[in-house]
Amino acid sequence: TLQYITEVSQRTPLISIKLLVHLGGKSLWVDCDKGFKSSTYKPGVCNSIQCTYSNPNHCGDCILKPKLQPGCNNNSCYIWGENPLIDWFDDSADIADDVFVIGSTTGVRVTLPRFIFA
Numbered sequence: 397t398l399q400y401i402t403e404v405s406q407r408t409p410l411i412s413i414k415l416l417v418h419l420g421g422k423s424l425w426v427d428c429d430k431g432f433k434s435s436t437y438k439p440g441v442c443n444s445i446q447c448t449y450s451n452p453n454h455c456g457d458c459i460l461k462p463k464l465q466p467g468c469n470n471n472s473c474y475i476w477g478e479n480p481l482i483d484w485f486d487d488s489a490d491i492a493d494d495v496f497v498i499g500s501t502t503g504v505r506v507t508l509p510r511f512i513f514a
């Protein structure tokens with residue numbers, strides 16, 4: 397498929413995620429509509445450092461979903477989730493941070509307690 401996939405872990409409790417590497421992509425995002433459960437998830441509050449780093453499209457409330465949930469929070473900053481496989485700006489995605497674990501050299505796992513993603 398010419399796609400590069402790596403495996404990372406995220407959330408509390410940690411779950412394993414297959415991540416598609418897209419070097420030209422603007423953001424790291426996960427699909428929250430498939431269920432996102434984590435006790436360490438923190439939405440990016442408007443004008444926070446997380447939001448400033450992420451260069452968001454807008455700041456505001458959750459308007460595209462019937463209720464607040466990971467991916468759709470009030471007073472949160474949003475970017476457009478980008479999916480190059482379907483060449484389509486898929487959905488509004490809020491900025492958040494959570495625990496992120498990635499393998500560095502073989503056998504060494506690095507834990508980032510507040511890794512920013514959409």
Ligand SMILES: *[C@@H]1O[C@H](CO)[C@@H](O)[C@H](O)[C@H]1NC(C)=O
Pocket residue numbers: 457458464470
């Ligand atoms: C979230 O924002 C929406 C739209 O502004 C508002 O209707 C709703 O009451 C807010 N929810 C909470 C829990 O503040």
